[in-house]
Amino acid sequence: MQGLKKLVLGVILALGFGAVWASYSWNFPTPVTPIAHETLHVHNLFIAIALTLFCTVLALMLYSFWTHRKSRGHQAADFSAPRSRKQWLWVLAPFAGLLILDYGVFGIPAYHAVLMYENTKTDADLVVKVTGSQWLWQYEFPAEGVKYSSRLATPRDQIDNLQTKGENYLLEVDNPLVLPVGKKVRFITTSNDVIHSWWVPAFGVKRDAVPGFLREFWATVDTPGTYRGQCSELCGKEHGFMPIVVKVVPEAEFKQWLASKKIGAGAAASAAAPAAATKPLTLEEARAKGEKVYGSICITCHQANGKGLPGTFPALDGSKVATGPVDEHIKVVLNGRPKTAMVSFAASLSDEDIAAVVTYERNAWGNKTGDVVQAAHVAELKRAP
Amino acid sequence: MAHDMAHDLPHDGAHEAHYPGGALRWIQTTNHKDIGVMYLIFAITMLLIGGALILAVRAELYQPGLQLMQPELFNQLITLHGLIMVFGFAMPAATGLANYMLPLILGAPDMALPRLNNWGFWILPPAALMLVLPFFLGLAGIGPGAVDTGWTMYAPLSVQSGWGMDFAIFSVHMLGVSSILGSINVIVTILNMRAPGMTLFKMPLFAHGFLMTAILLITIMPVLAGGVTMVLMDRHFDTHFFTAAGGGDPVLWQHIFWFMGHPEVYVLLLPICGVVPHVLSAFSRKPVYGYRAQVYGMWGIAGLSVVVWAHHMFTSGMSVGGQLYFMYSTMLISLPLAVLFFCWIATLWRGSMTFETPMLFAIGFIILFGWGGLTGLVLADAAADPQYHNAYFLVAHFHYALYPTTVMGAMAGVYYWLPKWTGHMLDERLGRWHFGIVMVGFNLTFIPQFLVGLAGMPRRIPDYPLMFSEWNMLSTIGAFILGASHLLFIYIVVKNVRGGEKAQAKAWEGAQGLEWTVPSPAPYHTFETQPEIK
Numbered sequence: 001m002q003g004l005k006k007l008v009l010g011v012i013l014a015l016g017f018g019a020v021w022a023s024y025s026w027n028f029p030t031p032v033t034p035i036a037h038e039t040l041h042v043h044n045l046f047i048a049i050a051l052t053l054f055c056t057v058l059a060l061m062l063y064s065f066w067t068h069r070k071s072r073g074h075q076a077a078d079f080s081a082p083r084s085r086k087q088w089l090w091v092l093a094p095f096a097g098l099l100i101l102d103y104g105v106f107g108i109p110a111y112h113a114v115l116m117y118e119n120t121k122t123d124a125d126l127v128v129k130v131t132g133s134q135w136l137w138q139y140e141f142p143a144e145g146v147k148y149s150s151r152l153a154t155p156r157d158q159i160d161n162l163q164t165k166g167e168n169y170l171l172e173v174d175n176p177l178v179l180p181v182g183k184k185v186r187f188i189t190t191s192n193d194v195i196h197s198w199w200v201p202a203f204g205v206k207r208d209a210v211p212g213f214l215r216e217f218w219a220t221v222d223t224p225g226t227y228r229g230q231c232s233e234l235c236g237k238e239h240g241f242m243p244i245v246v247k248v249v250p251e252a253e254f255k256q257w258l259a260s261k262k263i264g265a266g267a268a269a270s271a272a273a274p275a276a277a278t279k280p281l282t283l284e285e286a287r288a289k290g291e292k293v294y295g296s297i298c299i300t301c302h303q304a305n306g307k308g309l310p311g312t313f314p315a316l317d318g319s320k321v322a323t324g325p326v327d328e329h330i331k332v333v334l335n336g337r338p339k340t341a342m343v344s345f346a347a348s349l350s351d352e353d354i355a356a357v358v359t360y361e362r363n364a365w366g367n368k369t370g371d372v373v374q375a376a377h378v379a380e381l382k383r384a385p
Numbered sequence: 386m387a388h389d390m391a392h393d394l395p396h397d398g399a400h401e402a403h404y405p406g407g408a409l410r411w412i413q414t415t416n417h418k419d420i421g422v423m424y425l426i427f428a429i430t431m432l433l434i435g436g437a438l439i440l441a442v443r444a445e446l447y448q449p450g451l452q453l454m455q456p457e458l459f460n461q462l463i464t465l466h467g468l469i470m471v472f473g474f475a476m477p478a479a480t481g482l483a484n485y486m487l488p489l490i491l492g493a494p495d496m497a498l499p500r501l502n503n504w505g506f507w508i509l510p511p512a513a514l515m516l517v518l519p520f521f522l523g524l525a526g527i528g529p530g531a532v533d534t535g536w537t538m539y540a541p542l543s544v545q546s547g548w549g550m551d552f553a554i555f556s557v558h559m560l561g562v563s564s565i566l567g568s569i570n571v572i573v574t575i576l577n578m579r580a581p582g583m584t585l586f587k588m589p590l591f592a593h594g595f596l597m598t599a600i601l602l603i604t605i606m607p608v609l610a611g612g613v614t615m616v617l618m619d620r621h622f623d624t625h626f627f628t629a630a631g632g633g634d635p636v637l638w639q640h641i642f643w644f645m646g647h648p649e650v651y652v653l654l655l656p657i658c659g660v661v662p663h664v665l666s667a668f669s670r671k672p673v674y675g676y677r678a679q680v681y682g683m684w685g686i687a688g689l690s691v692v693v694w695a696h697h698m699f700t701s702g703m704s705v706g707g708q709l710y711f712m713y714s715t716m717l718i719s720l721p722l723a724v725l726f727f728c729w730i731a732t733l734w735r736g737s738m739t740f741e742t743p744m745l746f747a748i749g750f751i752i753l754f755g756w757g758g759l760t761g762l763v764l765a766d767a768a769a770d771p772q773y774h775n776a777y778f779l780v781a782h783f784h785y786a787l788y789p790t791t792v793m794g795a796m797a798g799v800y801y802w803l804p805k806w807t808g809h810m811l812d813e814r815l816g817r818w819h820f821g822i823v824m825v826g827f828n829l830t831f832i833p834q835f836l837v838g839l840a841g842m843p844r845r846i847p848d849y850p851l852m853f854s855e856w857n858m859l860s861t862i863g864a865f866i867l868g869a870s871h872l873l874f875i876y877i878v879v880k881n882v883r884g885g886e887k888a889q890a891k892a893w894e895g896a897q898g899l900e901w902t903v904p905s906p907a908p909y910h911t912f913e914t915q916p917e918i919k
Contacts, residue, residue, distance in 0.1 A: 024855050025840035028772065039769045043839075046763040054756055061730060061748070068669070069738050076670040076737035081678075091727070098723050102716040106766055110712060113768030118705050159848060161450040169449060170850045189702075194542040195635055197700060197775060201841035206771035208701045210636060211541060212629020215702035228850075232775040232843035234535045236542060237456045240846030312457060312529040312547055340545060 029202045032227065032248075033219045036204025038113050042106070049101065117205075120216040124186035128177070132189070132196025132209035132231065134343055135238035135300070139177045146261045149348045150175045151296065152241045159241075171228040176245035180254035184220045193343050194236060200229035200244055208233055221248045236341060238300055281356070283363065283372045290360025293353045298361075301341060306365040313341065317365040326371050330358055330381050346382060351375040412507070415499030416909060417484045418806075420506050424481030425799070427509055429875065431473035432792070434517070436868050439466040443830075443864040446857050451848055459847035460533035461520055461549070467536025468553065471649065472560045473513050475791035479656040480505075480567045482798050483595045485806065487571065489900035489907060490589050492580030492916045497573040505566035512559035519549035535845055537646070540627035540638035544619045551620070554613040561606040568599035575599075580899065582918030586680070589898055590673065593680050594659020597687040601652050604691060605645040612641035636701050643694035651690040653787060655683055657794030658725055661747050663898065664801050665729055668744035669736025670895035675728035682728070685721030693718065699770040708767040715765040722758055726751070741893070742816030746797035749824060750789045757785030760835075775845075778838030781831045788827060796874065803878065804892035808906035809885030815877050822870040829863025 027044075031037045068074045082088045131138040133149070140147040153172045157163040166172070179185055189198055191209040199206040207217045221227075229244040249257070281289070295304075298316075302308050306317035316322045321329050333354050336344035345354060355373040362369040404410045404419075414420060442462050445453045454462075484502065488495055496502050516531070523530025529547025532538070543550055575596050579588060616638070618624040625631020627638050658679070666673045673679070695703065695711045703711075729751055738744070760782040764773055773779050804810055833856035842853045849857065888905040903911050 023852075024836070025852065026836060028839050029841060035768070036772075039772045042766060042769045043763065043772070046766075046769075050756075050759040050762070054759060057726075057730070057755065058752060061733070061752070064730075064734055064736075065738060065740075065748075068734065068736050070670070071739070074735075074737050077735040078672060079735075080672040080674050080676065094727060095720060095723060098719060102719055102762070103713070106762070107713065107716065110766045110768055111709065113766070114705060114708050114712070117768045118708075159451055161452065165449060165851060168850070170848060194545060195539055199771075199775075199841075199843065201772070204772055206700045206774060210629075210702065212635070213702075229841065230843050230846070234460070234539070234542065234845045236545070237460065239460075240456060240843075240848050309457065310526065 028204075031202060031204055032221050032223045032225070033203045033205070035113075035117055035219070036202060038109075038116065039204040042109060042113070046106070049105070117217070120186050120218045123184055124218065125183040126180065126185045127188065128179070128185055129188045129190070130198050130209065132191040132193075132198070132235065132242075133348060134193050134236050134341055135231075135242040136348065137173075137177075137196075137198070137231075137242060137244060138192075138348055139175075141258065144258055144262060146258060147347075148175050148261070150177065150245070152243055154241075168228065170241065171230070171243045171245065173243055173245045176226070176247045178247045178249060178254060178257045179221060180251040181221055181224045181248050183251065184218055186216060186218050189215045189217075192347075193341075195233050196231050196235045196242070197233035198229075198244060199232040200227050200246055202227045203229075203246075206232060221246075224248050224250060280374050281359075281372065283359065283370070286356045286359035286372050287363055289352075290356035290358070291364070293349070293357040294360050294364075297345075297349075298357065306361070306367075316361050317367060322361045322367050323369055326358070326362070326373060326377075327381060329362065330354065330373065330378055333358060334378070334382060351378040351382070354378045413503070415495075415503050417488050417496045417499070417502065418907070418909065420496075420502050421481045421483075421485030422806075423506055424477050424484055424509075427506075427513075428474050428478035428481055428795075429871075431469050431477065431513065432871060435466050435469035435474055436871060438462045438469070440864060440868050442466065443861040445847060446849070447861040448858065449849055449851055449854055454847070456847045457530060457533065458523075460535075460845070461523070461531045463845055464532050464535055464553075465517065465520060468516060468532070468557075469513070470787075470791075471536065471653070472557070472564075473509075473516070475653045475787070475795075476560075476564055477509060478791065478795045479595075479598065479653070480564070480571075482656065482660065482795065482802075483567075483571055486798075486802060486900065487574055487592060487595065488578070489805070489903070489911055490591050490898055491575065491578055492583065492899045492912050492918070493574065493578035494910060494913050494915075496570050497578050498570045501566050502570050505563050505570065508559050508563040508566075512556045512563065515552050515559065516556040519547075519552050523549070537642055538613070538616070538638075539642075540616060540619070540635050543616050543638075544627060551617065554617050557613050558610055561610045564602050565606050568602040571595050571599040572603075580912070580915045580918050586677065587918060589659075590662045590676065590679055591659040593683055594655045594657070597683045598652050598655045601648045601655070601687050601690065605648045605652075608641060609645035612638065612645070615641075636698070639698050639701060640695065643697045644691070647694040647697065648687075648690040650783075650786065651686050654790045655687065657750065657790045657798075658683055658686075660794055660798040660801075661729060661750060662732060664743045664747040664797050665732045666897060667801070667893050667895040668741060668747075669733045669738045671732060671736040672897075673728070674731035674734075675724070678724050679728050682721040682724035685724075686718065689714065689718045689721070696765055696767075696770070699767045700774050712765055712767040716762070719758070719762060726755065726758075737895075739894075741800075742811055742813060742820060743797045743801035745817065745820040746793050746800060749820060750793045750797060753785055753789035753793070753827065757782060757787075757789065760785065773838065775843055776838040777834045777842045777844055780844050781834035781838060784831050784834075788831075793823065799878070801893070802900070803881055804888035805900055805905050805907055807882050807885075808888050808904075809881050810888050810892065811881060812877060812885065815873070815880070819870060819873050819877060822866060822873065826863050826865075826867030826870055830860050830867055831863070833857070833860040833863070 028040050031040045082091045127142060129140040129142055136149050136151040138149045150173045153174045154170050158165045158169060189207050189209040191211040193211060196209040197206055198209060203219045205217045205219055207215050225248055227246045231239060231242045301313035302316050306315060308315040321332055334346045336342045352375045355375045355378045358373045362371045411423060445459060519528055520531035522528050529549060531549040532553035534543045534546050575592050615626040619626050625633040627633045627635050662673045693711060693715045696715045699708060764770055764782060800811060837853050837856035840853060842849055890904050891901040892905055899916060
């Protein structure tokens with residue numbers, strides 16, 4: 001008995017030291033959208049009710065184990081069904097309670113919550129199209145003509161434990177989605193390849209990105225800040241490495257960002273086009289540029305040594321595609337290969353990047369074709385049917 | 386009719402075994418006890434393999450970063466774990482129990498279709514081999530490895546996957562044939578082979594649980610077989626069932642899969658709902674409470690289970706009407722389930738209880754499955770569900786629903802009837818240790834998973850952000866404790882087979898039923914003359 005007391009006291013003391021548990025999380029992240037507020041509310045209510053029910057029934061069972069034991073000389077009763085009106089009441093009461101819990105306490109608010117969740121058609125201030133792709137997210141503001149992709153920015157060395165992991169390990173991207181605070185944003189999801197699922201826990205929304213179909217949801221974020229999430233539908237090899245980062249900023253700042261994105265994208269395109277026309281890249285320039293692109297995208301499957309993974313991802317080193325006709329090689333990158341993990345990069349990479357990476361692949365490892373692909377060539381093939 | 390048949394059998398040599406020696410006995414056998422034992426050995430082997438696979442996963446998830454494996458291997462491990470545990474362990478374990486116990490409980494000489502029974506079992510080992518072969522070939526550097534799409538095999542990922550997927554499809558076909566054959570046998574046996582006087586409503590709950598399971602399996606397995614065949618067609622013959630560009634729909638696969646997948650949960654649960662009342666009644670020395678209510682409860686669960694499937698798909702973008710229907714119909718399942726819980730606890734109430742190992746496992750099942758069921762309630766809320774769906778909260782929820790049933794419930798049954806099978810009483814001290822280790826290991830594995838899921842950790846990721854580290858570490862420690870408990874279980878069973886205190890015909894003081902009227906161990910052919918039920 002003394003030992004037991006000491007043990008209980010020890011456990012209480014240990015639990016009391018907040019520091020022990022400081023790094024553990026116990027509930028949803030702080031909600032910042034109406035849906036997330038509602039979900040947290042339902043969740044807290046549910047946990048309270050479920051724990052109460054669970055503990056009450058457990059207490060009844062423990063009481064019974066203690067009292068109705070053979071070793072205490074308890075004689076077994078022989079009832080096997082309710083026998084009186086009073087007993088029938090006792091039997092039916094829990095089920096009445098359960099019905100009220102299901103269809104009243106949870107069912108009625110859930111009805112309104114579903115309607116709220118699906119209220120995507122009215123009063124949207126802004127539309128964002130989210131396209132899942134193996135393994136990155138593309139964001140598009142169709143009305144504003146802004147489109148870009150967003151990839152994991154955590155260095156591979158951190159994943160392989162060669163470097164210390166940063167604070168936002170696996171939750172950092174090169175180009176975050178930027179949204180204005182307090183505005184209703186209508187999201188449209190779709191996918192280029194397999195099903196992905198867009199989830200930011202603080203927003204309380206999750207919606208699948210289904211290839212060939214459009215799905216919608218909405219969010220009005222009430223607090224500026226940076227919110228992070230991850231893809232939550234298994235989408236192949238790099239499923240764990242396609243995070244979501246949303247920066248929510250005041251409207252003025254958002255407008256500024258959007259304008260810079262528009263000009264930035266436009267300027268880059270218009271500056272690059274004449275430059276490419278007047279001054280073609282040399283093999284060395286294109287190789288250097290292509291190596292960077294390769295290192296951030298292609299390397300995931302085709303590996304640093306260009307050997308791929310036998311049986312899963314084909315080798316590029318010495319392959320027919322990377323040493324054969326140039327146009328075929330460019331077309332594979334532009335259009336992808338149906339039913340494989342090789343997706344189309346026509347939308348997610350610029351013509352310059354595609355030209356550079358194809359040049360790199362044709363002149364890296366054992367490949368020595370000497371071909372230099374120019375952006376104009378890629379643009380031409382893109383236009384060709 | 387069954388009665389007459391029993392009398393037509395030759396009576397010379399009754400209660401004696403006639404079988405060839407060595408391996409041939411097990412290959413040729415049509416005896417329900419032999420086949421039951423083979424099913425159980427197969428199931429426990431699969432439990433160990435499926436467990437080993439997931440321990441490798443938990444070891445990788447012990448801390449952030451990739452330490453032991455690359456994502457390709459990780460995806461194969463989680464997929465095989467799911468498929469092996471559901472189709473390789475849980476279903477064969479239940480069929481094994483049914484095979485061994487149904488004739489004893491119904492007072493029948495054997496299962497109704499003995500040759501079919503033999504065939505049903507012997508399809509399993511090649512099917513399992515087919516499922517795991519690409520995995521080992523992949524490890525040896527041949528081919529892309531095993532199926533890596535998650536056990537849900539969502540299209541178009543399953544259309545894109547390597548040829549391990551084709552092996553998985555054929556394996557699912559074979560496993561499906563096996564379980565349909567087993568189910569036909571269970572249904573025919575229950576409807577035709579009961580002892581004279583044992584009406585359907587005098588039949589023990591064990592048989593009711595298996596009857597509903599078998600009916601469900603015959604309903605759902607052909608649908609899955611059709612679904613995976615469509616995937617096969619999409620993969621190799623350019624059909625477009627699941628490709629939007631060709632007029633198909635990836636979400637169609639989810640409907641087909643979950644039409645099988647949700648009832649499958651009850652396929653795993655209902656046999657245990659049949660087993661547990663026997664154990665509870667025996668050790669509280671009190672008749673089963675609410676026999677008819679439990680039978681209707683099981684029918685209710687089975688009936689509802691086939692009309693609620695899309696609650697697994699609330700994030701796929703369903704219409705408002707679809708969400709409301711699947712939410713409210715799902716909530717309805719809580720009623721028949723609550724009936725069963727109520728009856729189980731009322732069976733214990735005011736009994737004269739002792740806590741032998743089978744009783745401990747049955748109680749553990751009620752408590753843990755209770756929490757699994759309660760957490761299902763909030764997942765049914767279509768608007769709140771997305772926050773739990775495909776996060777670790779969901780993983781923890783369905784393990785609280787499936788582990789207590791398929792593993793602890795089955796172990797309660799095995800421990801309860803083991804004296805009847807081996808003729809030896811259990812080592813109670815070891816049994817209590819086993820129970821304690823399971824409770825600690827299981828809760829330490831899955832309570833952290835609830836919490837890390839709330840914090841936002843998606844399932845099926847090989848590496849995770851730093852904020853999830855603490856819970857994952859605890860969960861991994863728990864998983865290894867839980868894994869070790871299964872080795873102890875095997876030790877206890879082997880020890881029991883080899884010797885122990887001699888068991889009486891009625892091994893437990895409070896045990897009821899026909900199986901306890903024959904000697905322990907039960908003779909090779911039991912009830913050649915069927916007993917009369919008054």
